[in-house]
Amino acid sequence: MPDAAIETALAHWAPRLIQNGVDYNDMTSTVARTATWADWLPQWNRTADEQAAFAREADAAGHALTAGQAWRRASVNRHFGKFVWMLDTDLAAEATRVSVQETLAALARLDPTxxxxxxxxxxxxxxxxxxxxxxxxxxxxxxxxxxxxxxxxxxxxxxxxxxxxxxxxxxxxxxxxxxxxxxxxxxxxxxxxxxxxxxxxxxxxxxxxxxxxxxxxxxxxxxxxxxxxxxxxxxxxxxxxxxxxxxxxxxxxxxxxxxxxxxxxxxxxxxxxxxxxxxxxxxxxxxxxxxxxxxxxxxxxxxxxxxxxxxxxxxxxxxxxxxxxxxxxxxxxxxxxxxxxxxxxxxxxxxxxxxxxxxxxx
The missing domain is CATH 3.40.50.1820 (Alpha/Beta hydrolase fold, catalytic domain)
Incomplete structure (x- = not known):
């Protein structure tokens, strides 16, 4: 059972995650294995890392569209992992920097402008x-x-x-x-x-x-x-x-x-x-x-x-x-x-x- 902070986060922001590109399946699987608010960012980083790994595989195969979409998902997953999560500001800052690079990778493949x-x-x-x-x-x-x-x-x-x-x-x-x-x-x-x-x-x-x-x-x-x-x-x-x-x-x-x-x-x-x-x-x-x-x-x-x-x-x-x-x-x-x-x-x-x-x- 998630703790009160996780329940609060989902009650306020779950539709926002979906609206802004978090895959529903990513959200449910991440939440299912997250027991405490302290676990929130580490578990979302894990989900983002899985998407990033898929993006690299698609890049290696020459599938730029698939890679771009996966980089976008990785970025937004990681972003929402550190969203209003202030328990470890160094970890949150690193997630910010990686999310920035993942969005840039997505844009390079999805939007040439x-x-x-x-x-x-x-x-x-x-x-x-x-x-x-x-x-x-x-x-x-x-x-x-x-x-x-x-x-x-x-x-x-x-x-x-x-x-x-x-x-x-x-x-x-x-x-x-x-x-x-x-x-x-x-x-x-x-x-x-x-x-x-x-x-x-x-x-x-x-x-x-x-x-x-x-x-x-x-x-x-x-x-x-x-x-x-x-x-x-x-x-x-x-x-x-x-x-x-x-x-x-x-x-x-x-x-x-x-x-x-x-x-x-x-x-x-x-x-x-x-x-x-x-x-x-x-x-x-x-x-x-x-x-x-x-x-x-x-x-x-x-x-x-x-x-x-x-x-x-x-x-x-x-x-x-x-x-x-x-x-x-x-x-x-x-x-x-x-x-x-x-x-x-x-x-x-x-x-x-x-x-x-x-x-x-x-």
Whole structure:
């Protein structure tokens, strides 16, 4: 019987694992042999290693597609193994680094446009993955922002929903996230990292810099409105299950989520973590947003109450609020409804569209 921490993790995030590419069979077999939270990352590493071994076999046989798909599965398995798992930060950091390389191996085989970006920033480097839609010379693009312990390696299928509609994607590990977070802690003014990214991209002729969107999930749903409030180059923003003020629900967060914030923010203890979480506050920010904004959440969200996201929309001049009655955190239990809606909305705002949409309009 799994311990309470494992039961909590599955109750909150099992649909999210599946939505973002964890094979259901990998999940069930891994959970079945995991007795305690301490076993969680080691057992997910074992599952990821099995997929990586299969990927190497496929590579050796010259089967690039099969290898790419296996590398993607290895990466996302390993990512979710160290997701909000703070029991051994060195082991979690190593899993982060390996997951990054596995996603790059997957992109090299599955998407020839995939490109790793290294963005000079403050006292470190911010990392991102760029992907471009086929058949579009200068596509608009969307910066995709993860949450508290999410990373760009989690976004392969989220990216695809935008790519299919003619939008390029730039998935970002900002301060406190993924490989960037190994050096740079969480900061409330996340927009400075996106500004540095946009500065780097400005010199590229293969992207349309007059049509730029930003979309963030969970804590990224706080970061994305911050970006839109301060970065004039953003033309549309989506926030998914984001908090208005993260510290408001501190006492109700799962213990592993609070511990993750403490570690990722550089706080000394839980009380300092609470204080830093209260600094992630959109008071006076949403009213500065001058572009179309879509806020999406689920009424059954047990991590970020839907009223927090609703407040974001209410205080944004051009804000639209969509709440799925049966949706959970990130609406990850309804991906066939939420993701197409979000991607269609962004494509409409940026004047993009899929090849099928363009043919229908012709």
């Amino acid at each position: 995939g490109e790793r970006l290294e963005v000079p920033f403050a006292d470190g480097t911010v990392y991102a993955n760029l992907r471009r839609p086929p058949g579009v010379d200068r596509p608009p693009y969307v910066v995709l922002i993860p949450g508290l312990d999410s990373t760009k390696e989690e976004f392969f299928f989220f990216e695809q929903s935008f790519l299919d509609r003619g939008l390029a994607t730039v998935s970002l590990d900002g301060p406190g996230q993924g490989e960037t977070g190994l050096v740079l802690p969480i900061r409330p003014d996340y927009e400075v990292a996106v500004s540095a990214l946009l500065d780097l991209l400005t010199g590229r002729s293969d992207l349309d810099h007059e049509r730029v969107g930003v979309a963030g999930v969970s804590l990224g749903g706080y970061y994305a409105p911050r970006v839109a409030a301060h970065e004039h180059r953003v033309d549309a923003v989506v926030g998914i299950s984001g908090p208005f003020r993260f510290g408001d629900m501190w006492d109700d967060l799962p213990p592993m989520t609070r511990q993750t914030f403490v570690v990722k923010s550089g706080a000394r203890d839980d009380e300092e973590g609470r204080r830093l979480a209260l600094a992630l506050d959109l008071t006076g920010q949403c009213e500065r947003i001058a572009v179309p904004a879509l806020y999406v959440t689920g009424r059954l969200d047990r991590l970020i109450p839907w009223q927090q996201t609703q407040r974001q929309a209410a205080e944004t001049p051009a804000g639209t609020f969509v709440c799925f009655p049966d949706g959970n955190h990130g609406v990850s239990n309804l991906p066939s409804k939420a993701r197409p809606m979000i991607a269609d909305w962004m494509a409409d705002q940026l004047g993009a569209g899929s090849a099928a949409d363009r043919r229908a309009a012709a």
